[in-house]
Amino acid sequence: MAIIVQKFGGTSVADAPKIRRAAHRAIDAVEKGYGVVVVASARGKQTDQLIADALELNPNPPKREMDQLISTGEQQSVSLIAMALEAMGHSAISFTGGQIRMMTDGAFSQALIMSIEAERIHKQLEKGKIVIVAGFQGIDKDENITTLGRGGSDTTAVALAVALDAEQCEIYTDVDGIYTTDPRIFKDAVKMDRIYYDEMLEMASLGAGVMHIRAVGFGMRYNMKIHVRNSGNNNTGTIISAEESEMEGVSVSGATVQRDMAKIGLVKVDNIPGNAAKVFAHLAKAKVVVHDIIQTEISNQKANLSFMIGISDIDAAKAAIDQIKEEVNCEEVFVRDDIAEVSVVGIGMRTHYGVAETMFGALAEAKVNIDSITTSEIRISCAVDRDQADEALRAVCLAFQLDKQPHDRKNN
């Protein structure tokens, strides 16, 4: 029996009618002959409410207790979905993470999945039951409840699909799929029918919401096809999969903008081995997430070092730099807190020339000044003034025809 995993996010199970709609999805798949495993998040704003309840009692709650608390949201969802399915005449059984031995390490609030006991689920599927599994949660070896962190239910779903050797993992959400860029900024953005793991990873790490980066990474590692689709309609969504030979040949698949960025520069650091490592070790200790490091040599003794961070990390980053700046003999530290980063992503860049020129040209024509540029194999990012960010994104989208489906684009 082919197995399909369907994941429903919080908005897709927010109330009784939506729970019934999700249940109907599962039944549709059963009627097509699939063994169906449903993964669900907590209903609507339940998790936020529980977090608020916790903070009212303790501004800094112990993470173990926080996981014990918020994991109840998913447990409620799965039992309610099972009840809805039973009311519709289908046999169903719900499981918590613990009940299917979703074993994790003991890193509360950001646990990593170690193993899953697929046997208990297979047994229930063989009995003809629809199996509903609580997303976002597992247990450690001491039976403590652990949660997987933001987007954890996506990760649960993909991991289960892998463990059960499912045909596909469907991620139901409140949008039609993955868009070429954020439609709130570029209204002509189009939904992609397909995106490759590498591209999705880059897009997710650049802040494109929809799918959690860990889940995409899991899918890529085990080559599990992920179908992101709308729980409100029957449209085909976006398939996230491995590269195929019949590549459509577009250079750029999507574009992103990260608005709340800051740039920190260390001017004239001693250019000796180990200095950069010291700087970033301090930043890591301060839990600052660093993007896009640029180092330029200005003499054979001195170099300039700059990097991008989220704006909320500015204070932590400055404190960390203050501790190290004399040791690395830095002459000056500057901070720009008015930066945004516009990026284009596409595995086609590996084989297409001229992508950088097209991007820089489009920005120049829109009179957007580029502060700095970084690239990876399948990505080009430009730091720009935050005031010009949306304008910059739109210019880039038009230049790469991201308002059109790939087969309709010209001269790609």
Added chain:
Amino acid sequence: MAIIVQKFGGTSVADAPKIRRAAHRAIDAVEKGYGVVVVASARGKQTDQLIADALELNPNPPKREMDQLISTGEQQSVSLIAMALEAMGHSAISFTGGQIRMMTDGAFSQALIMSIEAERIHKQLEKGKIVIVAGFQGIDKDENITTLGRGGSDTTAVALAVALDAEQCEIYTDVDGIYTTDPRIFKDAVKMDRIYYDEMLEMASLGAGVMHIRAVGFGMRYNMKIHVRNSGNNNTGTIISAEESEMEGVSVSGATVQRDMAKIGLVKVDNIPGNAAKVFAHLAKAKVVVHDIIQTEISNQKANLSFMIGISDIDAAKAAIDQIKEEVNCEEVFVRDDIAEVSVVGIGMRTHYGVAETMFGALAEAKVNIDSITTSEIRISCAVDRDQADEALRAVCLAFQLDKQPHDRKNN
């Protein structure tokens, strides 16, 4: 280290201030040198809300899923209490029923406790932690979550106290303890300082709220002292304990009234062995709870058989009787649906004469007609017209001086 178990009901942990108050109770006991285990119910109306959510999706939800759902209420309470304790500078850890291996049978929604793994709790107490355990829930051998039914958190608390060999089990509630009778009907009722297990069992089975009968039975079986007290003040409540030699010598400890009763009579049943058994077997099959059976022989061939039931069971009882009445050759079946039962309870009855006369005299003086009388070793119950029930209770309370503490009563 002496251990104390403290149980807080839903109203005692309904919001953040009440959770803090409960946490302070635990800290008080810690500061007196106790190892403290807290058992908590779901907050306020959480369970009712979850049941409503379930019924919206399925008017007849599977019991396993119902237990999976409603057990989350207690899980939320215990993690929040642990957070509150940590915020007050005390080390705490919360456990679900499953995490302490509160093993039950698989009777969802009314599971029976089989065993408890006290070791995990002892280990945490030895580390100086306050341990918070979710009431009302356990797991069966297949890791399914089971709940213990109404009043289950009381049972959890007493069972844990027994398993941990605690000095005492404190039951915190929103009243000062056990009263001689219901103060809503007899306003001069007084709180008892002490009541014996046998008496409490009778009172509870006669509908006196406060403590659940299973928890009292557990306490009696293992001789665990239970202290029922108010979570809103520091008053001593009521101690439920085994009989002691220095008995205070009162004949009647408390009085109850059960208003919504009905009486069913089978007139002129064949008086042959096995007929009564057949009648009550049919009623049990129909899940009718039967109180106070009276059989009177009217000839050596015929007997009258009557019994009391809750008024909500009338239809089920009548249907059950209809199936059997020809077989037992019953001439007539009558139903009285306007009955209430007034009872007095006291282990002193075993040694005191004249209790029945005092009760019947008080009712006669109040012009209350007695429909029927039943007695046990420590209880006398009179069925009366429902219209006269409150009046009857008050008359009986005054006759036995239940408005006074035992040592203030005269001629007991």
